[in-house]
Amino acid sequence: MKEEVNTSLPETERNRLKHALKCRNLRPTRQRTCVYGVILEKRDHPTADDIHLRVRKKLPSISLATIYNCLDTLVECELVKQVHLDRAPTRFCPNRTPHAHFHCRDSGKVYDVSLDDERLSAIEQFLPHGFTADTIELSFLGRGPVTNTIS
Amino acid sequence: MKEEVNTSLPETERNRLKHALKCRNLRPTRQRTCVYGVILEKRDHPTADDIHLRVRKKLPSISLATIYNCLDTLVECELVKQVHLDRAPTRFCPNRTPHAHFHCRDSGKVYDVSLDDERLSAIEQFLPHGFTADTIELSFLGRGPVTNTIS
DNA sequence: GAACAAAATTAGAATAATTCTATTTATTTC
DNA sequence: GAAATAAATAGAATTATTCTAATTTTGTTC
Incomplete structure (x- = not known):
């Protein structure tokens, strides 16, 4: 049924x-x-x-x-x-435009960091001759912008 | 003892x-x-x-x-x-110079891809204002150079 | 539209990665 | 060398992911 x-x-x-x-x-x-x-x-x-x-x-x-x-x-x-961040379960992202991820140590939040064509092709050029990549993953770990806190 | x-x-x-x-x-x-x-x-x-x-x-x-x-x-x-590659156990790498990783779909091998200062700072500039990263992870997934096979 | 084949879902077990807990051992400091 | 702290340990616990075998759904053919 x-x-x-x-x-x-x-x-x-x-x-x-x-x-x-x-x-x-x-x-x-x-x-x-x-x-x-x-x-x-x-x-x-x-x-x-x-x-x-x-x-x-x-x-x-x-x-x-x-x-x-x-x-x-x-x-x-x-x-x-x-x-794929840290030793943590895989996360999933529907953003189909080229982008990197920023993972905030404080809040644990993950942000998309968009990459324009220029940046993307710059990264692709890092690969030595003979290597071709179909997937590129770029991620940053650090601190995001300070949010207001009760102080 | x-x-x-x-x-x-x-x-x-x-x-x-x-x-x-x-x-x-x-x-x-x-x-x-x-x-x-x-x-x-x-x-x-x-x-x-x-x-x-x-x-x-x-x-x-x-x-x-x-x-x-x-x-x-x-x-x-x-x-x-x-x-951190795929849904796979974390791997460890003693290469302290800035580098990315290339993961070969065929052989499963992981290669270091060295990044000079210029490339590294190019990547750092992808971050929007207010974000600071202490760790950057860049990885490629694809096919490495063809190795000789018995054909 | 019934019958068959192929694809997808399912529950739950199995496996594997990582973390936690409580105890023991080693090191430093006084 | 005793007390205090740090680190290592075994093994259990937890969690993420995969696998298996059975069932359901879908697509195709008549």
Whole structure:
């Protein structure tokens, strides 16, 4: 039995997802759509576990294994990027434009740092002859701008 | 009882370690010395587990927890860097000069990609105003130079 | 639209990485 | 050399991720 569940993914993104999946002979299942929706909804670099908690509000029976499956598919489709910081669980990011990440030691927050074409190609040129990269990950660890505190 | 074990760390590195530890009021224990020695010996970006196996040849009773403790200390002392690739265990690298990492999809090998001052400061300038980073991690995922294969 | 094949999901177990806790051992300081 | 502190230890605990085998869903063919 197929229940209709609103996985509330805006038209543009839904089409982007459908298209990217179709190119690879994969199906836009409810689970994949919903996982993608949740990642787009709150762009705070959630872990698989965070995503599981959020998706369960819409698809209460979804398992963590499926979350990982869906995420792997989305990464394959280049709709989502993985972020590897510290000895911490992998985080996921739907920002498809070239960008780096900044991880604040104080707040734990992760910020996107956008990279224009010039910067991106500068980085690509770091590679010695014979090496080609399909994925570049750049991350900073430090302190972000001082936020107001009660002092 | 103190057994003398040769942890075979060359003079220069031994001094570097001693100095870095002293600055932070930490002690150059046999375990720390040996872990550092092993990391310097074979610069293949080993995991904590790899390091455990290697150190045990010299200090057979050392525990994995101590390996992690020592590694954390060495990272704190800026003698060792952590490398975070994929959803894989953290690797450790004794290259103290600025460099990026290249991870080969085919062989799984990790290469250091050295960064001169110019490149490093170019990267630092990516950060928006108000952000300061003490650690920068840049990694590439792709294919390395083709090695000879039996075809 | 029934029947089959292929793809995807599922629960839960298994594995593996890392951290924690409580105890023991070693080192420094007085 | 005793007290105080730091570090190491074993092993348990926790957590992240993967795997397995069974079930459900989807797509295709007749």
